[in-house]
Amino acid sequence: MHQKTQLQAETIRLISGTNTRKCMKCGKCTASCPAFAEMDISPHKFVSMVEHGEIDKLMASKSIWKCMSCFACVERCPRGVEPASIIEAVRQTVIRKQNNNYLRPENIPELLDPKIPQQALVSAFRKYSK
Amino acid sequence: MQRIGVFVCWCGTNIAATVDIDTVVEAMKYEPGVVHASDYQYMCSEAGQSKIKQAIKEHNLTGIVVCACSPRMHETTFRKAAKAAGLNQYMVEIANIREHCAWIHKDRKEATEKAVVLARTAVAKLNLNTPLTPGESSVVKRALVIGGGIAGIQSALDIAEAGYEVDIVEKQPTIGGKMAQLDKTFPTLDCAACILTPKMVDAASHENINLYTYSEVDSVGGFVGNFNVKIRKKARSVKADICSGCGICTEKCPSRKAENEFNLGLNKRGAIYIPFAQAIPNVPVIDRDQCIKFKTGKCGLCAKVCPADAIDFSQQDEIVEKQYGAVVLATGFNPIKLDNFDEFGYSQSKDVITSLELERIMNAAGPTGGKLLRPSDNGHPHTMVFVQCVGSRDTTGCGKTYCSKICCMYTAKHAMLIREKYPDVDVHVFYIDVRTPGKNFDEFYRRAAEDYGVNYIKGMVGKVAPTNGKLLVQGSDLIADRQLVIEADMVVLATAIEPDQTAKSLATMLTASIDTNNFFTEAHPKLRPVESPTAGVFLSGVCQGPKDIPETVAQASAAAVKVIGLLSKDKLMCNPCVANSNELLCNGCSNCQHVCPYGAIDYVEKEFRAGGKTSLRRVAQVNEAICQGCGACTVVCPSGAMDLKGFTNQQIMAEVDAICR
Amino acid sequence: MTFDYYPGCTLKTKAKDLDIHARNAxxxxxxxxxxxxxxxxxxxxxPIARDEIATRLTSVRALASARDRGRELxxxxxxxxxxIKRVNNDIQTDDEIRNKVNNYLAPDIEYNGETKVVHYLEMLRDTVGFDTIREKAVKPMTGKRxxxxxxxxxxxxxNVMAFDNPENPTIMEDFIRALGAEPVLYPYRNECCGGYVAMDDKNLAAQKCKNITSSALERDVDMLITACPLCMYNLDINTNTAxxxxxPIYYFTELLAQVLDI
Structure with missing residues (x-):
């Protein structure tokens, strides 16, 4: 593997605290994912693509914004791999870059409705920007 | 003074690559008592053994140290060689410089130093060795088989055929085990009952086989050749010797609330019942928790209708005490509980079933008469989903880490049988891997897919949602990289299997070891697969690890051969490395007796004369036939009276000194 | 018994109903x-990312403060x-996170995860007891599904939350029984409502919520209860439009107060 991709993959493993080698490729994560319909890269592929160092593709993926952190994949994985933690690590890697926020304060007014709870705003900012 | 020879083995490159053999040989020449030291490429070979024998004669050796592999591997080999050259075989010591040294070190210098230490330690011990002579014990020519499934039945039949008496203890009211519950068997699809029930009859009618059904092992004492076993015959509340098995009582019993265990709770049975039509013995048993007579004192209908007057409400558990030369463990398995896997909806819908439940539904003698009916409404299913690896290969603690081994094949069987009988039913199988190592197994699985159109989907199910009378099965199809939802009528879970819970208590009683999953451990995973590490205890069937029927039967026969080999001996040679009490030092404290796991120590009153006076003292005495040489007594003895032959305190201290030198 | 109570932001504003009835009850x-x-x-x-420290600090402040006051949180x-429960678990199990967090906060006494975090429902079950609620029910919701x-x-x-069987929980159903009503099991009761993704992809959240409510309606429920303001929001805006x-969706504390007639 190329040195850069190797480093990227290692970073994802560190941030997520997961061991992608434990995956036995059963696909229970993808079977459980409630956001699957909106994802371009499915949860099980996140695991194998980290294993193969394809981090750039993952960083460009739509899936990282669709994961709802519901932990269904984490709960049901028979090997304790935690795909949601990997997706989070990729998302963090993207938004930690300068000027790379997915959600910006100026987008907020158009999203607001009178019922929206603080919790939604705070969590969206935590997930989508730095 | 001993005359010791040291023989250093290269084990090809296994040892020689990491340990400098010459250094070891050279160092040993200067150890006390050593008069000869040499090396050879393969000490265990014929030529290597000859070298040892020759050196013993040539140098008039009194003992030898072989620096080689683990004593588990070749101690016996070298003892035999020494014996052939006229030495006492307990004048042989092994320094394990392979597993304990060469294999675990990379640095040649370090490894060589360690090899020297290990070798001189063995020399130090050998300097204090004395020739030992093993005693002999008798062999009771009878075997006990615990568990009456196909494994236990097969072992018993083979042992009985060789002319030895066998008792089978089975905790259920009938023998037959799990195989009796199955419908058809892979890969030939012959009906389980058709091939099992004749064997059950053979076992019951064999003059050398004695059945204790509805019975459990209460305790085990003794040792190989002389096990002393207490068997609890639970009260059936029916006199087995008078009962004709007509079954009128089971029909008339007014209590109908008990779950029928044989049908896995898919229907009910009476309080007095016979598990199934071909049960052996064909004698009913009263479930006292369910029986109205036992609960309220009223009823007793079964006693009134019994034409043989065989009902006996006052029957008590009976303890039978018997001696056995050998014990075969054949305690079998159960599917795991599915409490940790509620995503599959087992507890939320009757239409989600386990594979063993499906066996009962498919079985002509089962709750639906063999008709494939949906449990919730007895309707005909149109779509069925099978889920593999439910609870198997799970490292999260929710399930079992191992592959249950039988599920891939029985699921292929189920899928095939359903497509054969009901071609209108769509069958989908979610799989992680399809594992089919076995004669004609892969061909069988492919037939299910290719000839019967079973839809195999590489993926797993994430959730089963009972909705509008259907089961919405949400799963993944990894080949197509998609998530899919199948509207199914029934979902069948290939549930992991685990050892029966009795394995744990039996392991304690027999000092047979079990692994972290409660499977019995074999003496050697490859070379002694049907023996437990405890002498005289043998393993048969799934209690040792997941296996299918052909493998179980093969292993059962293998265990039987081992038992026959043991029972054919008139005398067994005992291990002479047993405890030995110095009566002059013994203070009569009883500590040793309390810790002895084998009951080998007794105390006797004995007269001692000292200084012209006679006194009566209480002292420990070891029964050498029972002692297994574990050494627990030597550790707790406060006066140092208890010692272990071949491993005396003095020898151990000499070894420690040699290491620390 | 006295607990240290952590209401959180939303309960002070948009989810006042969840908070006020909880206090009164x-x-x-x-x-x-x-x-x-x-x-x-x-x-x-x-903060799922293992290297995020700052985002863990407010939880640890609350936990350490409760520890110092000798209370459960x-x-x-x-x-x-x-x-809060997961951050507490991080402190208990991850040396690196614990050390870094303590370095940042520099509390008088190092925080090592001593505080027990209790959810209101767990308090009702374990401290009050559902039987007590049943006894004190003035207006039981008899007949309600x-x-x-x-x-x-x-x-x-x-493995961290240890709240209930994650695939077949019962604590809320037991609570509903204590209210005198009939709990209705439906398969999507533990499926995600869409959560914060609603801020980015309204359709996705809408779809998830529809699955949940139609699953419940298929079982003939009169109402749903929840303990989460975001779930409440998503379910409300997405399903009560059609x-x-x-x-109807209520916070469980609203029904509790109603049954206790507060």
């Missing part, structure tokens, strides 16, 4: 909730409970 049941002084927002989502909002909506945050991951999925 607790009082009626003999439980004192003392609001933790100077609590700060938990951040609403658990009681939470109500599902998100706060999830975040209520579906519990658990969502994700209370249940998963079970006639076929219309379904």
């Amino acid at each position: 607790a009082l009626a049941l003999g439980i004192e909730l003392e609001e933790l002084p100077e609590w700060q927002c938990c951040g609403a989502v658990y 009681l939470t109500l909002c599902s998100a706060c409970h999830h975040v 209520i579906g519990a909506y658990y969502g994700c945050l209370l249940l998963r991951p079970n 006639e076929e999925t219309k379904l």
Whole structure:
């Protein structure tokens, strides 16, 4: 593997605290994912693509914004791999870059409705920007 | 003074690559008592053994140290060689410089130093060795088989055929085990009952086989050749010797609330019942928790209708005490509980079933008469989903880490049988891997897919949602990289299997070891697969690890051969490395007796004369036939009276000194 | 018994109903909730990334403060409970996180995860007892068919949350029984409502919510209850717009107060 991709993959493993080698490729994560319909890269592929160092593709993926952190994949994985933690690590890697926020304060007014709870705003900012 | 020879083995490159053999040989020449030291490429070979024998004669050796592999591997080999050259075989010591040294070190210098230490330690011990002579014990020519499934039945039949008496203890009211519950068997699809029930009859009618059904092992004492076993015959509340098995009582019993265990709770049975039509013995048993007579004192209908007057409400558990030369463990398995896997909806819908439940539904003698009916409404299913690896290969603690081994094949069987009988039913199988190592197994699985159109989907199910009378099965199809939802009528879970819970208590009683999953451990995973590490205890069937029927039967026969080999001996040679009490030092404290796991120590009153006076003292005495040489007594003895032959305190201290030198 | 109470931001504003009824009901049941002084927002989502330290600090402040006051920390909002409980677990199990957090906060006494985090429902079950609620029910909801909506945050991951069986929970159903109503099991009660993704992809959240309410309606429920303001929001705006999925949704504390007639 190329040195850069190797480093990227290692970073994802560190941030997520997961061991992608434990995956036995059963696909229970993808079977459980409630956001699957909106994802371009499915949860099980996140695991194998980290294993193969394809981090750039993952960083460009739509899936990282669709994961709802519901932990269904984490709960049901028979090997304790935690795909949601990997997706989070990729998302963090993207938004930690300068000027790379997915959600910006100026987008907020158009999203607001009178019922929206603080919790939604705070969590969206935590997930989508730095 | 001993005359010791040291023989250093290269084990090809296994040892020689990491340990400098010459250094070891050279160092040993200067150890006390050593008069000869040499090396050879393969000490265990014929030529290597000859070298040892020759050196013993040539140098008039009194003992030898072989620096080689683990004593588990070749101690016996070298003892035999020494014996052939006229030495006492307990004048042989092994320094394990392979597993304990060469294999675990990379640095040649370090490894060589360690090899020297290990070798001189063995020399130090050998300097204090004395020739030992093993005693002999008798062999009771009878075997006990615990568990009456196909494994236990097969072992018993083979042992009985060789002319030895066998008792089978089975905790259920009938023998037959799990195989009796199955419908058809892979890969030939012959009906389980058709091939099992004749064997059950053979076992019951064999003059050398004695059945204790509805019975459990209460305790085990003794040792190989002389096990002393207490068997609890639970009260059936029916006199087995008078009962004709007509079954009128089971029909008339007014209590109908008990779950029928044989049908896995898919229907009910009476309080007095016979598990199934071909049960052996064909004698009913009263479930006292369910029986109205036992609960309220009223009823007793079964006693009134019994034409043989065989009902006996006052029957008590009976303890039978018997001696056995050998014990075969054949305690079998159960599917795991599915409490940790509620995503599959087992507890939320009757239409989600386990594979063993499906066996009962498919079985002509089962709750639906063999008709494939949906449990919730007895309707005909149109779509069925099978889920593999439910609870198997799970490292999260929710399930079992191992592959249950039988599920891939029985699921292929189920899928095939359903497509054969009901071609209108769509069958989908979610799989992680399809594992089919076995004669004609892969061909069988492919037939299910290719000839019967079973839809195999590489993926797993994430959730089963009972909705509008259907089961919405949400799963993944990894080949197509998609998530899919199948509207199914029934979902069948290939549930992991685990050892029966009795394995744990039996392991304690027999000092047979079990692994972290409660499977019995074999003496050697490859070379002694049907023996437990405890002498005289043998393993048969799934209690040792997941296996299918052909493998179980093969292993059962293998265990039987081992038992026959043991029972054919008139005398067994005992291990002479047993405890030995110095009566002059013994203070009569009883500590040793309390810790002895084998009951080998007794105390006797004995007269001692000292200084012209006679006194009566209480002292420990070891029964050498029972002692297994574990050494627990030597550790707790406060006066140092208890010692272990071949491993005396003095020898151990000499070894420690040699290491620390 | 007195608990340190952590209400969280949303309960002070949009989810006042969840908070006020909880306080009143607790009082009626003999439980004192003392609001933790100077609590700060938990951040609403658990920082999954192992290298995130700053986002864990507010939780640890609350936990350490409760420890110093010798109290258990009681939470109500599902998100706060999830975040605080998991951060507490990080402190207990991850040396690196514990050391870094203590370096940042420099508390008088190092925080090592001593505080017990209790959810309001757990308090009702374990401290008050559902039988007590049943006895004190002035206006039991007899005949009502209520579906519990658990969502994700209370249940998963079970090895940390240890709240209930994550795939077949029962605590809310037992609570519903204590109210005198009939709990209705439906398969999507532990499926995600869409959570914060609603801020980015309204359609996705809408689809998830429709699955949940139609699953509940298929079982003929009169209403749903929840413990999470975001679940409440998503379910409310997405399902109460169309006639076929219309379904009243309440915070569980609202019904508790109603049954206790407060």
